[in-house]
Amino acid sequence: MRHTAQSALRLFTNRLRERSALDETQVAAILALPGRLHDYEPRIDVVRLGEKTDHACLIVDGLVGRFGQVIDGRRQITALHIPGDMCDLHSVVIPRVSWALQTLSPSTILRIPHRALRALARQSPDISEAFWRDCSVDASVLSQWVVNVGRRDALQRVAHMLCELAVRMESVHLGSRAGFRLEATQAQIADATGLTAVHVNRIYATLRGEGAVEIKAREVRVLDWDRLVEIADFDESYLHLERLRGRDPGAE
Amino acid sequence: MRHTAQSALRLFTNRLRERSALDETQVAAILALPGRLHDYEPRIDVVRLGEKTDHACLIVDGLVGRFGQVIDGRRQITALHIPGDMCDLHSVVIPRVSWALQTLSPSTILRIPHRALRALARQSPDISEAFWRDCSVDASVLSQWVVNVGRRDALQRVAHMLCELAVRMESVHLGSRAGFRLEATQAQIADATGLTAVHVNRIYATLRGEGAVEIKAREVRVLDWDRLVEIADFDESYLHLERLRGRDPGAE
DNA sequence: CGGGTCATTGACGTATGTCAAAGGCCGTGG
DNA sequence: CCACGGCCTTTGACATACGTCAATGACCCG
Numbered sequence: 001m002r003h004t005a006q007s008a009l010r011l012f013t014n015r016l017r018e019r020s021a022l023d024e025t026q027v028a029a030i031l032a033l034p035g036r037l038h039d040y041e042p043r044i045d046v047v048r049l050g051e052k053t054d055h056a057c058l059i060v061d062g063l064v065g066r067f068g069q070v071i072d073g074r075r076q077i078t079a080l081h082i083p084g085d086m087c088d089l090h091s092v093v094i095p096r097v098s099w100a101l102q103t104l105s106p107s108t109i110l111r112i113p114h115r116a117l118r119a120l121a122r123q124s125p126d127i128s129e130a131f132w133r134d135c136s137v138d139a140s141v142l143s144q145w146v147v148n149v150g151r152r153d154a155l156q157r158v159a160h161m162l163c164e165l166a167v168r169m170e171s172v173h174l175g176s177r178a179g180f181r182l183e184a185t186q187a188q189i190a191d192a193t194g195l196t197a198v199h200v201n202r203i204y205a206t207l208r209g210e211g212a213v214e215i216k217a218r219e220v221r222v223l224d225w226d227r228l229v230e231i232a233d234f235d236e237s238y239l240h241l242e243r244l245r246g247r248d249p250g251a252e
Numbered sequence: 253m254r255h256t257a258q259s260a261l262r263l264f265t266n267r268l269r270e271r272s273a274l275d276e277t278q279v280a281a282i283l284a285l286p287g288r289l290h291d292y293e294p295r296i297d298v299v300r301l302g303e304k305t306d307h308a309c310l311i312v313d314g315l316v317g318r319f320g321q322v323i324d325g326r327r328q329i330t331a332l333h334i335p336g337d338m339c340d341l342h343s344v345v346i347p348r349v350s351w352a353l354q355t356l357s358p359s360t361i362l363r364i365p366h367r368a369l370r371a372l373a374r375q376s377p378d379i380s381e382a383f384w385r386d387c388s389v390d391a392s393v394l395s396q397w398v399v400n401v402g403r404r405d406a407l408q409r410v411a412h413m414l415c416e417l418a419v420r421m422e423s424v425h426l427g428s429r430a431g432f433r434l435e436a437t438q439a440q441i442a443d444a445t446g447l448t449a450v451h452v453n454r455i456y457a458t459l460r461g462e463g464a465v466e467i468k469a470r471e472v473r474v475l476d477w478d479r480l481v482e483i484a485d486f487d488e489s490y491l492h493l494e495r496l497r498g499r500d501p502g503a504e
Numbered sequence: 505c506g507g508g509t510c511a512t513t514g515a516c517g518t519a520t521g522t523c524a525a526a527g528g529c530c531g532t533g534g
Numbered sequence: 535c536c537a538c539g540g541c542c543t544t545t546g547a548c549a550t551a552c553g554t555c556a557a558t559g560a561c562c563c564g
Binding site: 066070074075076078079093098099121123129131132138142143144145150151152240 | 302318320321322323326327328330331342345346348350351370373374375377380381383384385387388389390391392394395396397398399401402403404445446485487489490492
């Protein structure tokens with residue numbers, strides 16, 4: 001799909017409105033944000049480690065990872081970002097970053113100047129709160145990742161990652177919990193789960209053996225969602241995706 | 253030290269002003285927040301898992317952990333909070349929490365109604381931004397924990413945790429990187445690092461053997477900070493504690 | 505003095521890592 | 535259209551860091 005800056009921003013307003021009540025004017029203000037679209041090959045650093053940025057990255061298409069650094073060259077992915085995610089919205093308030101952003105698959109990204117985002121936040125308390133909430137959801141996911149990597153065994157970890165991605169992909173209508181495209185190699189899943197590529201491969205085999213999922217090429221097919229959830233000990237509430245019903249979530 | 257609500261809030265404004273420029277009026281507005289002080293024994297749930305809260309918790313004294321849940325009873329601490337931390341400030345925008353808050357040592361906490369915090373944020377863009385930034389720093393620490401637990405071995409993990417706590421305790425003038433009180437048992441450090449109590453014990457022994465630290469009773473004495481940092485592969489930039497010098501950090 | 509929590513230590517088990525080789529898949533260029 | 539090279543996946547044999555279990559000792563408080 002060919003994107004314009006505006007259609008890209010629409011993905012972002014959709015994401016925000018999953019959790020925050022925004023009216024027409026506010027949505028329009030966000031859609032009017034300036035930004036430039038960029039296409040990237042896989043394995044390109046979009047933001048380099050330790051850089052000071054002056055723009056935020058809205059993922060429009062593809063899969064992007066946030067990488068932490070360890071001295072000996074091993075890498076840890078601390079977040080996976082799918083279309084609709086403004087993956088470094090927090091850099092608006094902390095411009096010097098302590099991570100790197102790298103494309104995992106061919107991706108297109110809309111770069112939006114901090115200045116514009118910040119101005120918008122300062123001018124509307126509702127938008128400001130929506131941004132704050134979006135960053136807090138990101139943190140909630142990070143907490144869950146700490147639990148995942150810290151206290152679950154390899155099988156649970158990988159299953160949990162698949163569950164999370166399924167639900168998130170479903171929420172942006174790129175597949176469903178019955179199946180979705182997974183543009184990540186086994187080595188990349190390993191970097192996200194704190195495992196090795198070899199072990200991820202064996203876990204995939206186990207999951208197939210359980211009859212829970214089929215993973216072929218870049219496609220995940222979930223054969224038994226309940227089983228997968230059970231294996232993963234997955235509880236999606238941390239994603240905070242319950243649909244708003246016109247109520248004000250801050251006051252919920 | 254006996255605290256009043258106001259002296260407790262002073263800890264929080266100090267913390268905010270480490271990273272955000274706030275003027276006198278704004279500080280005064282925060283100091284005027286309502287709130288009630290509570291004392292807790294160790295191992296008390298201050299906020300229960302899955303609860304919907306209507307207040308945020310400012311740690312005034314003691315040590316508090318944020319716990320993630322795993323089905324089989326094993327626990328993972330996803331964040332450690334020291335005095336000055338408003339450990340669930342993000343609950344203002346996400347009131348239904350997906351974690352539990354438990355005291356690790358005798359603690360005193362100021363409970364502040366969401367309503368008041370939210371009103372303040374909506375009325376001042378600077379304060380709103382300071383809150384947003386504070387939550388983003390929290391997320392930055394979480395990222396680092398994912399890296400720690402995902403890609404560092406036990407020795408590095410524990411050393412990293414000690415480095416982080418040393419720097420944070422120093423930043424609130426409760427000790428320094430030469431030594432500080434550590435009100436956590438080995439089992440609790442294990443829950444924070446994704447290890448077992450037995451193994452933490454052995455790692456403590458190794459660190460002592462390296463001549464890097466002495467850990468006695470509830471007291472950590474750092475004998476060789478550079479060595480500890482080297483072992484841990486520690487880079488404190490993720491804590492975002494560089495002092496402001498009157499400049500606006502958003503525009504840095 | 506006695507009971508509880510915490511720290512320490514040893515013997516042993518195991519999940520996961522490491523190393524290495526082979527096979528599948530796919531795009532590129534001859 | 536085939537051959538080649540590159541990346542990814544798969545598999546096996548083996549190594550090891552960390553977990554588990556269990557016992558003992560230290561410390562603290564009632």
